[in-house]
Amino acid sequence: MQAELISIGTELTTGAVIDTNAPWLAERLTRLGVPVSRQVTLADSRRHIAGAIGQAATRTGLVVVTGGLGPTPDDLTRHALADAAGVPLERDEASAGRIAEFFAKIGKPMPESNLVQALVPAGARVLDNPHGTAPGLALCVGRAMVFALPGVPREMKPMFENAVEPWVRAQGGTGVAVRALRTFGAGESRVAEQLGDLLDPGRNPAVGTTAGDAVITVRIVAAAATPEQADQMADADVHTVRRILGPLVFGTGEDTLGAVVGAQLADRGLSLSVAESCTGGLLGAMITDVPGSSAYFAGGYVTYSNARKVADLGVDAELIKRCGAVSGPVAEAMAAGCRARIGTDYALSITGIAGPDGGTADKPVGLVYVGLADPLGACCKRCLFSDRLDRAAIRRRSAHVALNLLRLTLRATT
């Protein structure tokens, strides 16, 4: 079986919004052993959407439509799906009740328009949406199963997992196993060089790399006659990749550096605080993105100005004058001061020039110092990020470098 994807929305065909749903669905379906043969993006036109659903249903066994299920007049997917199947729309009382309930719970009056979301093509299965008001729909069109999912990724993804994935699995098994190893500390081409022949096109398992904010993910996709065989092949490659890359590997799947460092701290009953300058709170936000982070994260300081570095962290004003706020000694003093003030086992600090302004010949945009204080003292790491990176990328990478510094330190002191 193959699948086709249809993404709906004038915000997509005008380029105002980038469609992240289609690549996400493509990846998930590929992993499930269902290659995506075609993906179509259409503006909000009932006739065009109905036509595209009808055509896709003649070519393939599974069609996944995203978007156009909202309450406004430009949301036309349910009408188009009914047209494609040649059935009328009917009011689904259970959906109407759930929508009314949703508004009652948040204590707001329900706009009448929301009830259009309770209209479903006759014969369609209604897919519950625990994360929003738009229910999804599943309906046979010709020989194909068509799923219509909401366009909001946060609502679409769980609905895919709860409705589409089980349907695909029930269609019967080929074996595909997917693994991902997350690495930090070497660039994508260096990781690729170390992996060598493993990356050969056509190899099974297929091994590939993708990069995001200096986190390099190594992805392994094994295909075999049965799921068990595929699992064995994938796991053998995981073992090989781990052996080759060693401490560069920090996690698996969707692990973040924040979650991995958090688990290291929690396991050993250690605590952490942060002092941030150019990242302005981003490091703290990454750490506290992890549920339960209050077990090891006490808090921190955003010392954006020099005055705050002196007042909140006790950094010597003379030191800032002599070395500059963006320097190794100040990064170390920030971390040490933060650790002392808050009384944590570890403290991380970041000071740098994220740009686009503020760079000089001596200290260009992209120069960042990351500090770490622990019971033995303080140290720092100097980074000079490429001038191709923008402010947001420099900030995200700086926070990653800080978390990785702590990860390796904790690893070395096990």
Place this chain on the structure above:
Amino acid sequence: MQAELISIGTELTTGAVIDTNAPWLAERLTRLGVPVSRQVTLADSRRHIAGAIGQAATRTGLVVVTGGLGPTPDDLTRHALADAAGVPLERDEASAGRIAEFFAKIGKPMPESNLVQALVPAGARVLDNPHGTAPGLALCVGRAMVFALPGVPREMKPMFENAVEPWVRAQGGTGVAVRALRTFGAGESRVAEQLGDLLDPGRNPAVGTTAGDAVITVRIVAAAATPEQADQMADADVHTVRRILGPLVFGTGEDTLGAVVGAQLADRGLSLSVAESCTGGLLGAMITDVPGSSAYFAGGYVTYSNARKVADLGVDAELIKRCGAVSGPVAEAMAAGCRARIGTDYALSITGIAGPDGGTADKPVGLVYVGLADPLGACCKRCLFSDRLDRAAIRRRSAHVALNLLRLTLRATT
């Protein structure tokens, strides 16, 4: 005239790479007055690509294909284009010469495979590629003009500007104008209700809404005989939408709440600090995401634990005991304490339960208090976010609510 886009590559249909070419082209073509009616993504299959080009050419006057022009065996666009036009491939000597020259210039031997890039469909115009080896192609298929451009964005974009844009302009003028208004403070269905008939499908200008982290964007697309007429129509609708939505509108285009509040502060020479609990630094990160934010942002405190709220912000430990850390009085005390410690004109605070754990019957997950301190005192706003939102969404919305509270306060005190 309308356009269709075709993106080629198995890396796209497997979700390994996100297609940024299609949205870029869609935006450029929309601005040129050529709406994109459909965008198709296909794997590397000569037959499917040829079929898609042929179908698109029956529906529309302009087809832009990206990708599949490289030197490897899975690059099949030139073959497919020849198939769709029903012409053979021929060797273009000028292209062969330019490719050899390119390799001579970078001082590397030319792989023989690169010469496939000198094969062109008979009758096609060759589009020079100053940034790589793959020349582009332009060829009439039926009544449509088909442009095939490289998939590498750095090579594709200048070729679009040098070849496609002049061709579109030469077809004579239609005008399209696009506007976006950004709003905060009402849900999408509430905004839609207020906009009423403006959202009617088929209306020109077309008005639509999209939502992200409680920011509702109202998009206006006007089509007319000339760009000037389209601008006038779009601006008239902007005026109407602004009149209807009033202070809900905080900006235009891609404006963020952080940037808009920053501009308000900078214009009036005012300063800001923040005290964050459940957002853990995210509010500071949003504020400092704006270049030049050091002009008005001094810094702040991430007081994740109660002890830090007392030590860094001077919140009364008794108050926390009596009201709880997640309460209006504590939010106000956090903001007032932060403002006093750092000495800024304004201070924002956030304390809440982002979940998934930590909620109680009295204080459920999603309960967040946002505090604001200014020269006149402190106030707070209570939010109860839907239990359909996850931790990350609650944190992003909380930071948005805080920024919006300051925006409205600054607006009221102009």
